[in-house]
Amino acid sequence: MDAAPSDKENGLPPRALLLAMYRHMFATRRFEEVCLDFYRRGLIRGYLHSYIGEEAVAAGACAALRPDDYIASTHRGHGHCIAKGADLRFMMAEILGRETGYCRGRGGSMHIASADLHHLGANGIVGGGIPLATGAALGIRVRGGDQVVISFFSDGASNNGVFAESLNLAGVFRLPVIYLLENNFFAVSTPIECATGCCELAGRGPAYGVPGVCVDGNDAIAVWRETRRAVARARRGEGPSLIEARTFRWGGHHANDPGQYIDPERLAGWKKRDPLALLRRQIDDPQAVADVESRVEAELAAAIDFALDSPEPDLPSFLAAIEP
């Protein structure tokens, strides 16, 4: 069974929050559809790891945060960035390698992030962000305050040593960090059952004194509810939590990977549970949804214009800044 049943307790989040979550999910979906098109047209280079199909995890989790809370993201990070409040203009400019991008064209898709958003960074190294997020939580402890950190990572990263070491340290130091494990069942192309002898990943938390819970990652409200609980616990100084959100990638590992190893029937089953459609049903207000969508489309169109009109990074000043 791929998905855990949705947790129906505790009611719905406020309507504004529902629409905000939907906005981020729709913006991520459309942003990435445009990026995939640009990629095929040769406007985007490198690796482009699409989050399509998984949008509810970032949106639900970040909806439980304050703006001054932190996140650490992954190579599949556009959704996290958007859900943390990124401006589509600066994201699109970055992905097109322009000076006006969040990383001034130096980072590209795999590294889009902004310190202003309290975003600790996207990461090209699988698992690389887990210790960083844990360290930010330690920093909050040292500095004092009630901020929390969400560490987004994948089932693939959960089999890397840094996961075990970080959970252990966060558990013993009772750090304010939420480990948000996005289980999409594939590490690049390797199915989870070929990568671990126990696929119940939430169960790894208690081994380190970290409570673990499994949630339907296509249900933004369910993700929000569990994250909110974990955030409250972290703010109270009660320590870290592990949330395994089960979701599915709608394509290959990146734009160049056709994903032939994904069983089409299984994918079709997940597509029937499109996280955007699920949330639209829960919002149950077609007009409000349509308004959100048209605002996003306008933003996206403006972001594309902004990015295409932006200059490439200036080569002479780049070279001048390098030590000989």
Place this chain on the structure above:
Amino acid sequence: MPELLYREALRRALDEEMARDPNVFLLGETIAERGGSFKVTEGLLARYGPQRVIDTPIAEASFTGMAVGAALIGLRPVVELLFIDFALLAMDQIVNQAAKIEFISGGRRRLPLVIRTQGGVGEGLAAQHSQSLEALFYHIPGLKVVMPATPADAYGLLKSAIRDDHPVVFIEHKRLYGVPGPVPAEETLLPLGSADCKRRGEDVTLVSWSFMVHRCLAAAEQLARRGIEAEVLDLRSLVPLDRQALLGSARKTGRVLIVHEAVRRGGVGGDLAATIMEEAWGNLAAPVRRLAGRNTPIPYSRNLEEACIPGVEEIAAAAAELAAAGR
């Protein structure tokens, strides 16, 4: 001679060595079912089965260490680290374990391990997927470092690396996988530690390895049109180093330009330059020069990325200047 792509030449070497020796096996991320991110291991799972072509989780430290452990009991693992950048996650196993085990056993153990990986810029993969890190391994006693530039060299050197009884870091280049070249039809082994003079010349020596060899050859063509005959020496392996070929060419032309993609600071070029100046000073007409990657992480944007590494024009210009310099 039949033409093979660099990736096909590597695959042929793996295939032949696996057929020859049941102790040879492969492990790494997505190398089996998917045939590797760069398609080097495609088809080997079907041929040799999941006992010998093993997909690992994304756990570089552990599976590299497991290869060391398997080598300790006499197997000949070929472990693939998808990007050389990811080798950094496995450095304890490579540097503190693999490189030391033979020595601390008083030479009583053998560690027949090959670590295949790839580096270099060229595809907009940015700072954590584009590095050239051979200097890190070159610095460590106990590791061999091999960096082939052509399909024939990739084939012959990988076969030798697998048969070698000691740890070899075998560094490929992401921009070379699709490059074709002649490869002998009959089985051929190239010894580790033999440089290859890829072009003869009298006026200046271009010393290089991996992808930069091709740029040096292109620069040599340009130089020839200007009446300068450049010798292009492909070191092929940095450890062991073919000192005889390096010093021989330096003594012959008296002018040496070392070209590498890795950043200049702390690069292998500095060590080679010092070696040449120590050993061949009396024959040099001008100081040894280096042209190397700039001292910066690799940026994503296309116009910045390409400017980080030596280009053909830049190599030709530096070589022409050197050819005219000195006594």
